[in-house]
Amino acid sequence: MHVHFLDPYHPHDSLIHRFDPRIKLVLTLAFILTNGLIPSGAWPVFILLFALILSVEILSELGVGYVLKRSMLAFPFVLAALPLILTIPGRTMFSLDVGPWTINASYPGLERFISIALKSWISMQAGIVLAASTSFPDLLVAMRAVRIPQLLVSIFGLMWRYLFVLVDEATRLIRARAARSGHSDHPNAKTGGSLSWRARVAGGMAGNLFLRGFERSDRIYMAMVSRGYDGESRSLPFPAIQIANWAILIGGLVILTLLILIAYLFWG
Amino acid sequence: MLPAPIAMHIPDGFLSVPVSIFFWLITILVVGYALKRVGVDLGERQVPLMGVLAAAIFAGQMLNFAVAGGTSGHLIGAAIATILLGPWAAMLVLTCVVSIQALIFQDGGLLVLGANIFNMAIIAVTVSYMVYRSVQKLAKGQPWGIFVGGFIAAWLSVEAAALATALELALSGTSPANIAIAAMGGIHALIGIGEGLITVGALAFLYATRRDLLKAGEAAPARGNLVWLTGLVLALLLAIASPLASSHPDGLEWVAEQKGFLVSAQSPLFKIIPDYLFPGVSNSTLATILAGILGVLIVFVVALVVATMRRRKTTLEE
Numbered sequence: 001m002h003v004h005f006l007d008p009y010h011p012h013d014s015l016i017h018r019f020d021p022r023i024k025l026v027l028t029l030a031f032i033l034t035n036g037l038i039p040s041g042a043w044p045v046f047i048l049l050f051a052l053i054l055s056v057e058i059l060s061e062l063g064v065g066y067v068l069k070r071s072m073l074a075f076p077f078v079l080a081a082l083p084l085i086l087t088i089p090g091r092t093m094f095s096l097d098v099g100p101w102t103i104n105a106s107y108p109g110l111e112r113f114i115s116i117a118l119k120s121w122i123s124m125q126a127g128i129v130l131a132a133s134t135s136f137p138d139l140l141v142a143m144r145a146v147r148i149p150q151l152l153v154s155i156f157g158l159m160w161r162y163l164f165v166l167v168d169e170a171t172r173l174i175r176a177r178a179a180r181s182g183h184s185d186h187p188n189a190k191t192g193g194s195l196s197w198r199a200r201v202a203g204g205m206a207g208n209l210f211l212r213g214f215e216r217s218d219r220i221y222m223a224m225v226s227r228g229y230d231g232e233s234r235s236l237p238f239p240a241i242q243i244a245n246w247a248i249l250i251g252g253l254v255i256l257t258l259l260i261l262i263a264y265l266f267w268g
Numbered sequence: 269m270l271p272a273p274i275a276m277h278i279p280d281g282f283l284s285v286p287v288s289i290f291f292w293l294i295t296i297l298v299v300g301y302a303l304k305r306v307g308v309d310l311g312e313r314q315v316p317l318m319g320v321l322a323a324a325i326f327a328g329q330m331l332n333f334a335v336a337g338g339t340s341g342h343l344i345g346a347a348i349a350t351i352l353l354g355p356w357a358a359m360l361v362l363t364c365v366v367s368i369q370a371l372i373f374q375d376g377g378l379l380v381l382g383a384n385i386f387n388m389a390i391i392a393v394t395v396s397y398m399v400y401r402s403v404q405k406l407a408k409g410q411p412w413g414i415f416v417g418g419f420i421a422a423w424l425s426v427e428a429a430a431l432a433t434a435l436e437l438a439l440s441g442t443s444p445a446n447i448a449i450a451a452m453g454g455i456h457a458l459i460g461i462g463e464g465l466i467t468v469g470a471l472a473f474l475y476a477t478r479r480d481l482l483k484a485g486e487a488a489p490a491r492g493n494l495v496w497l498t499g500l501v502l503a504l505l506l507a508i509a510s511p512l513a514s515s516h517p518d519g520l521e522w523v524a525e526q527k528g529f530l531v532s533a534q535s536p537l538f539k540i541i542p543d544y545l546f547p548g549v550s551n552s553t554l555a556t557i558l559a560g561i562l563g564v565l566i567v568f569v570v571a572l573v574v575a576t577m578r579r580r581k582t583t584l585e586e
Contacts, residue, residue, distance in 0.1 A: 167323075202332065
């Protein structure tokens, strides 16, 4: 059993897939920053930002449904902002008497909560489009271009190379445990021994996984050294960014700056 | 109840931009220094070792064990990484894990990645290191020091990271301080016990099979005192700030107002379209409608263009 499904990259031949990955990374970060800067309650700007990202999703041929479904991952965290409805002062929406306390829900609180939820949802879609339309080696190139140190990028690269190998190992460990301990579909049945036993076994599995990782990294290092590795990661110089990509970058940044200005003008 | 790993990775939009940028700056400085130190300590071995162990920790977070009812304990891995690798390498490894989780799997946002790395790779690691080394010194090399130290280090790393997350949320005005700190601190006090148990289990396994790896990690890095001190300072800061902030309903906003640096909202600079363009319809409603129409038009045009291009492509292929 392999976990290739973990890789979110979907190869297509769309406009978005063909953009230079460096441009895509910078635009994604600029888009998320723009979202963060929009003041609470600027609904028209949120609508325009959502239209922007929706257009990108359509252009990328990833399927709008796929992106929207994945973006629901952020949903549970929204609960953290829910109390805002009750704690921000302002025009009261409704009032509840619960025992000795009075709970006041305010309109500014609701506005702020919905703004945060929208910002988060729209930003997440941008991240999903980036990860799904850019292959990992291209993302490493983009990281180098935004001046992340070569050492860190090399570590990312090696992590990605062995990620699926080790996830497969972890899956096998889990399956081995399931095969050797009791399992019941009844949710309340305690299976496989006491809590401390279960924790010790899980800890042993974790220790086992790290140990295999250690020893595997030793073998990998030896293999690298025997092939001439000396600590330096060398790569070809980047190809120049084409004019079309520059145009997209500048156009995108101009649109985002305009949206920020409009938002601050009317809702700042 | 939020599952353990998701509860800690803050998504975009939940931290204000100043807070995000502040933590990005600190993270860049600390991780940059960690890169230099690891280069000195490990040399050319570092890339394969860090890479594979980052993958191992990522995979290790899948390992769970049933706790009660439907919940399960997960591993976050900061403590075990610190104990095995020392603080600087552990910081790099966890930076990798958190970054890839954010970039590829959208587990945590990109703008707030600086804060997430600070919580899970810097705070968790320095606090673990501080606890583990202190308990080791207390135990004077006896085996119980490893396991007790490991358990407390793991628990405290989770709790400290959770408290820091709650404080960051409160500072950004996303969550009222008293609720955020109580909820995050409370839930992760329990989750931390799970982390502690798995960490002890892993240490027991390694003690039995590769004791040399555990001892190697103990040969403390040359200037580990700086990390130890940082861990202590961070833990104390969190221990003091959390009850302080949570005792006031507005938490840190109350503190900010008292100190006078909370700027109140300002009215718009000027109005381009006066409020009463249409009787009964306010400015912002009109703007919303217009933006909605514009937005729909944009999306519609893009979809139309894409559909036309596709049709042309298929007719060319025939």
